[in-house]
Amino acid sequence: MAHFAKPSEGSWTEHYPELGTGPVSYEDSISPEHFELERKAIFGRTWLNVGRVEQLPRAGSYFTKELGAAGTSIVVVRGPDGTIRCFHNMCRHRGNKLVWNDFPREETSGTCRQFTCKYHGWRYSVEGQLTFVQQESEFFDLDTEDYGLAAIAVDTWEGFIFVNLDPDNTIPVREYLGDLGAGLVGYPFDQMTQVYKYRAEVGANWKLFIDAFAEFYHAPILHAKQATADESRKLSGYGFEALAYELDGPHGMVSSWGGMSPPKDLDMVKPIERVLRSGLFGPWDRPALDGLDQLPPAINPARHRAWGVDSFVFFPNFMVLVWQTGWYLTYHYWPTSYNTHIFEGTLYFVPPKNARERLQQELAAVTFKEYALQDGNTLEATQTMLESRAVSQFPLNDQEILLRQLHKTARGYVEDYQKSFATPVRISAAS
Ligand code: FES
Numbered sequence: 060m061a062h063f064a065k066p067s068e069g070s071w072t073e074h075y076p077e078l079g080t081g082p083v084s085y086e087d088s089i090s091p092e093h094f095e096l097e098r099k100a101i102f103g104r105t106w107l108n109v110g111r112v113e114q115l116p117r118a119g120s121y122f123t124k125e126l127g128a129a130g131t132s133i134v135v136v137r138g139p140d141g142t143i144r145c146f147h148n149m150c151r152h153r154g155n156k157l158v159w160n161d162f163p164r165e166e167t168s169g170t171c172r173q174f175t176c177k178y179h180g181w182r183y184s185v186e187g188q189l190t191f192v193q194q195e196s197e198f199f200d201l202d203t204e205d206y207g208l209a210a211i212a213v214d215t216w217e218g219f220i221f222v223n224l225d226p227d228n229t230i231p232v233r234e235y236l237g238d239l240g241a242g243l244v245g246y247p248f249d250q251m252t253q254v255y256k257y258r259a260e261v262g263a264n265w266k267l268f269i270d271a272f273a274e275f276y277h278a279p280i281l282h283a284k285q286a287t288a289d290e291s292r293k294l295s296g297y298g299f300e301a302l303a304y305e306l307d308g309p310h311g312m313v314s315s316w317g318g319m320s321p322p323k324d325l326d327m328v329k330p331i332e333r334v335l336r337s338g339l340f341g342p343w344d345r346p347a348l349d350g351l352d353q354l355p356p357a358i359n360p361a362r363h364r365a366w367g368v369d370s371f372v373f374f375p376n377f378m379v380l381v382w383q384t385g386w387y388l389t390y391h392y393w394p395t396s397y398n399t400h401i402f403e404g405t406l407y408f409v410p411p412k413n414a415r416e417r418l419q420q421e422l423a424a425v426t427f428k429e430y431a432l433q434d435g436n437t438l439e440a441t442q443t444m445l446e447s448r449a450v451s452q453f454p455l456n457d458q459e460i461l462l463r464q465l466h467k468t469a470r471g472y473v474e475d476y477q478k479s480f481a482t483p484v485r486i487s488a489a490s
């Protein structure tokens with residue numbers, strides 16, 4: 060790893076010869092068969108971030124998560140001992156979904172002492188043991204010890220809760236997240252507990268939205284109308300290049316300029332941004348917080364004075380964006396079919412101390428939504444035309460290095476999975 064400065068020779072991409080520089084096929088984003096393989100090879104085998112520890116503040120706090128891509132629904136719950144556990148959200152009697160409210164397909168959260176199945180009333184402790192069976196004597200040799208909830212591996216990293224559906228996995232999440240994950244340790248994620256959350260159904264393959272957030276090549280063009288007209292013309296003429304890229308196994312990051320927080324010239328931004336001193340890049344004034352002066356080594360790897368935001372892409376579907384102005388964003392992409400997914404964008408700030416700070420955060424949150432909608436529109440337009448297969452190879456430039464890596468990694472996981480099922484060559488003993 061560790062390419063902190065733009066390589067003096069060649070390009071970012073040429074620094075990783077395994078990526079190649081040729082055109083890339085997007086068949087992995089339009090093939091239903093490929094998606095079926097990804098469900099098992101990727102979503103059934105890797106560490107998936109499903110939330111944060113703050114969502115489980117006390118014993119009995121729980122939330123459910125629909126993991127359609129991995130073919131299940133899970134419940135994540137904190138036990139009386141403080142331990143966070145994860146189970147398939149499924150009753151052991153006849154398989155009813157255990158935890159849900161009004162609509163069985165919708166996620167829910169809350170606090171409880173036990174889980175009670177809505178079908179025949181079996182009960183489970185928050186540690187997963189079967190504790191009550193209605194008319195137990197009607198059953199045949201039923202040992203409640205044998206019918207606890209089916210457990211799933213769960214692990215945390217910097218307060219982020221990850222699950223892994225692969226029963227054979229032996230790698231802890233810290234190790235899975237590699238040097239990039241290690242390089243973020245110590246960032247004050249735990250202090251940023253003011254949360255604004257968006258969720259959207261997007262008519263595009265999950266990887267296409269990661270593509271849109273893993274390059275800034277599109278920003279001056281697609282988001283041109285977000286700046287004032289004069290500024291927008293300047294930005295698109297100037298072009299844009301990131302400060303640094305790093306690739307680390309299946310994961311990657313791009314480090315970028317700050318640009319407009321605060322803008323060099325106040326005429327660059329809209330009046331409400333001027334008044335509130337906030338915008339897409341968050342509140343312009345960084346909160347006073349220990350841990351923001353000395354940033355962990357993976358952040359702003361080029362140590363550039365004009366640094367603004369780092370976007371970390373943790374394979375398969377978790378992104379963390381750390382902003383110079385002292386807040387962070389996460390993105391999640393949960394596939395629901397080969398050409399649809401649920402996108403979640405969550406903004407995390409230090410809790411506001413007054414109404415003005417709250418409004419600054421609200422403005423950042425609504426501005427973020429405008430950008431994300433612009434990105435989302437394009438994705439559906441891209442997906443429909445990719446599916447025409449009129450063209451099948453696409454040139455990616457140096458700023459699109461993380462896209463090259465993402466699609467290669469996804470294809471690699473599928474290939475490895477297929478190989479693990481390949482029929483072994485038979486060697487017959489000589490007679
Ligand atoms: S299915 Fe849950 S108690 Fe019967």
Ligand SMILES: [Fe+2]
Nearest residue numbers: 271278430434
């Ligand atoms: Fe964008």
